[in-house]
Amino acid sequence: MGGAPKDMDQAARQDDDVVALLLEQHSMIREQFGTVNGSRGALKQKAFDELRAMLAVHETAEEMIVRPAAADTAGKAEADARNQEEAAATKVLADLEKMDVDSTEFDTKFAEFQRSVLAHAEHEENEEFPPLRAGKSEEELRTMGQRLRSVEKMAPTHPHPTAAGSPKAQWLTGPFASMMDRARDALSRT
Ligand SMILES: [Fe+2]
Numbered sequence: 001m002g003g004a005p006k007d008m009d010q011a012a013r014q015d016d017d018v019v020a021l022l023l024e025q026h027s028m029i030r031e032q033f034g035t036v037n038g039s040r041g042a043l044k045q046k047a048f049d050e051l052r053a054m055l056a057v058h059e060t061a062e063e064m065i066v067r068p069a070a071a072d073t074a075g076k077a078e079a080d081a082r083n084q085e086e087a088a089a090t091k092v093l094a095d096l097e098k099m100d101v102d103s104t105e106f107d108t109k110f111a112e113f114q115r116s117v118l119a120h121a122e123h124e125e126n127e128e129f130p131p132l133r134a135g136k137s138e139e140e141l142r143t144m145g146q147r148l149r150s151v152e153k154m155a156p157t158h159p160h161p162t163a164a165g166s167p168k169a170q171w172l173t174g175p176f177a178s179m180m181d182r183a184r185d186a187l188s189r190t
């Protein structure tokens with residue numbers, strides 16, 4: 001505790017709470033879907049690439065940090081269902097990556113992808129996060145949140161002008177599957 005004022009301790013705790021951090025990422029992801037839909041050409045490609053980077057970090061963190069804990073709290077069937085939804089989304093994303101972002105083909109597939117990612121996020125919010133929060137101690141939730149934060153530091157999960165071209169942003173390029181591999185590597189070191 002280091003003698004910090006009590007209200008600061010409280011704030012730090014809430015900042016690192018894994019569920020609060022995941023909910024924050026969900027809202028950034030929802031917003032980024034809107035940015036992709038509202039853009040054209042190079043800007044749309046950039047927004048889509050940023051969305052892929054956000055999802056690579058987010059879904060990998062959920063798979064490695066949240067799911068094992070959720071299997072204890074929400075149950076194995078719930079954790080397996082969420083992992084399957086994520087695997088299905090990864091496949092659709094691989095198809096989207098090969099398309100021209102300004103094609104009708106892309107828009108149709110992207111709309112389907114958006115529906116499944118947002119439905120998946122809602123399932124997590126309704127079925128996975130509440131039992132996780134209820135079933136784990138504050139300390140455990142904070143430790144999970146700190147792991148999530150350490151990966152966020154290595155990988156900006158939201159668009160940030162100064163991140164463009166920086167070494168931090170470099171590892172979140174290329175196909176989604178490679179981003180996931182790098183996020184997994186980074187997380188396994190935490
Ligand atoms: Fe997820």
Ligand SMILES: [Fe+2]
Pocket residue numbers: 022026058062121124
């Ligand atoms: Fe999620």
